[in-house]
Amino acid sequence: MNVQFKKGVLDLCVLAMLKDSDQYGYELASTLSETIMISDGTVYPLLRKLASDGLVASYLQESQSGPPRKYYSLTAMGKIRLQELLDDWNAFTASVNKIVGRESV
Amino acid sequence: MNKKDYISALRAQLKRLPSDDVEDIVKEFETHFEIGISEGKKESEIAAKLGSPEEVAQIYLSDSIPAFDMANVQNACPPVMPMVPVKTGMVIDRGVGPQTAAGFATGGYAKPLQNASPKNGSPKPEPDGPLAHKGAKDHEEYVKTGAQTGKKVDLPDYSQYPTQDPSHVVPASKEHNTLFAVLFTIFVFIPAWILALALLIALIAWPVVTGIGTVLLFSWVPGLSAGVAAGTICLGISTALATIGEILVVFFAIKWFVLGTIAYIRYIGKIMSKDSKGGNA
Incomplete structure (x- = not known):
């Protein structure tokens, strides 16, 4: 997949993944690297940036196996941002699909 | 690349960031490795999937420059x-x-x-x-x-x-600046200036007065004994020596007095002109 595409939608993907449940970095990284073929390491800077923008919050939680995990959750601002990005995404894909000749996916 | 190498390479690449941030980031990657290991993956495998430490660090570093929107x-x-x-x-x-x-x-x-x-x-x-x-x-x-x-x-x-x-941008503060300047001039600058002037006059007058005094003492009291006369001469000499020192002191005193006065007048002038510029917002 085109690198620019991935970069553009990475925020959206991470926020969307956190919508229903809090997740830790490793989980997010694994899912993303499997589905849109990014390297695991790019997820952490992104999470950090989202956190500094106030879109996600993090907390530590012990786990039965392995080290304590840093979970990320969506903040109120993050939810708003997610909705905005989703709207953008839907509008964008709809118009692109029109141009490339497919009415719907 | 094993975990240790990866982490130390990452740490080295990030050294421009604040150390708290670096520790935070490194901790996250250590945890990533540990979870991977606990799932039975090889360190080299995990490192390969992370992408090179240089690439990862690059993202952190460029994020630390505020993006322009x-x-x-x-x-x-x-x-x-x-x-x-x-x-x-x-x-x-x-x-x-x-x-x-x-x-x-x-x-x-x-x-x-x-x-x-x-x-x-x-x-x-x-x-x-x-x-x-x-x-x-x-x-x-x-x-x-x-x-x-x-x-x-x-x-x-x-x-x-x-x-x-x-x-x-700043609401005109004409009254404030002018009031400040006027009050400061009346209550601080003028008293200090008068005091400095008085000290300066005393400084200049002192050797003159003592010098003249010595001469007068010498000439006006004819009945002085030799001892008193000798003492008076000594006093005259010491006064002359002190005067040489005083000339230097007086020179700098006058210099700083004049410079200080000029600087103050300029400063007040600046405040006033700022007021007149900002006063019509």
């Missing part, structure tokens, strides 16, 4: 750039409130005003001396840092900024 800046601060001169030459160089976005995006300083085109018929503003230079310098630094980290830095088109004469 033209739309946000324009929404956040339509009319005013964060160059706010306040009274008596002090300068706030970081914006507050809605101005922060622009200040932040340009590394804390607005572009110097001289290249900006005036909008809404406002007068073309003059760059504000030292601040303009500082802004330009930070701007350069910002671009340079962007170039070093290899990230494309999208620079704003500064000419699109609506700009204003900074004197519009």
